[in-house]
Amino acid sequence: MSEPTHPPPNLTPAFCFHPSALRQFLRSSRSLIDDPINNSLNNLLTPSHPSGSPTTTIRTGPTPHTLPDPLCTTYLHRVLFPSWHARSQVLTYCASVATSPDPDDPEAVEREVFNRRGQERVVDERLDPYSGRFFPKEARTEALAGVLRNEEGVERIVRERSWGVVRGRCEGLDGVISGDGSRSWQDEFERWRRRREEEGGGR
Template identity: 55%
Template sequence: MSRPSSEPNLTPQFCFNQTALRDFLRLSRATIDDSISQNLNALLTPARDPFDPTKVSSQPRNPPSSRRRIPASRCQTFANQVLFPSWQVRSDVLAYCASVATSPDPDDPDVLLREVENAKAREREVDERLDPYSARWSPREARTEMLAGLIRNERMVEGIIRSRSWEVVKERCEDDGKLGGLGAEEALEKWRTQSKT
């Protein structure tokens, strides 16, 4: 069984290093969510009968809907020990970085450059009759604004990935009433409340 993602050392520098943040999220998703079918297949016990090559050519292929279902207890264990903790770690990282993005940034290395560019833009004379594009100027974004945009995008991606992974889990696992009726976020929230007690 796969292991849940471990939380990185959370610092503002980690969040502002967009490559490191994206790599962490990408690797965590690839290990657990992108390979959800393989992770679930690992929960099945191997076939009891030894391999018989004569059966391969004589039996028709089974349609995908007739795949062996995984016992609910194994699915619940996988979800509680691997899937939900990985989702929680990613949620914690995104929440921390969102708080960094909304906090003042006294260490912003581009603050002086932005102030100079803004001052030049205010002093510039614009004559749109001579140059219709002269009025166009877009200020450089602060790194907190860029981080906030990245976090918004990654939260949307996270929601899509969780929904897809949860649908695969519900499709492959036997339903004992614990997994079936819940959506991905409701199941995660239920796990959070149960793990706190």
């Protein structure tokens, strides 16, 4: 069974303000957990079997058959949901950074001077119709908020796709989880998260 993704240790604002590091963590988790989810489910259904030799094993090929509920539940609770939770933790933390004061912004003074000069400049749009355009530099918290909006959209799409695979492969899951048409991955993920907190697993 795949190992779940864990959030980076000791999250700091510096991590959030490093867009490439933030995106790399999210993309790596998605590529390890969500992208190969169908193969991961296949591996649950077709485990290795001893072949007579103590050092070799044989594996049956992929199968389109559905998986029994216990296998699916174990995979959801030990791999998929913990990985989603790790990404949610990072996104939530960085969202708090993006909406908090940023006294340590190294470009704050330079940006303020640039924006003030841009606002005070005198332009003659009769000579140059484009001279009136001015694009102020945004604070790094604003830039981070933009990155997060994009990544949160990607995250929703990835989870919808993964949940579609799970529902199609897991025996009885579609009827149990969404037989009334109202429950989704959000419902099941939230139920798992609450249960985890009640059992002392933390956030």
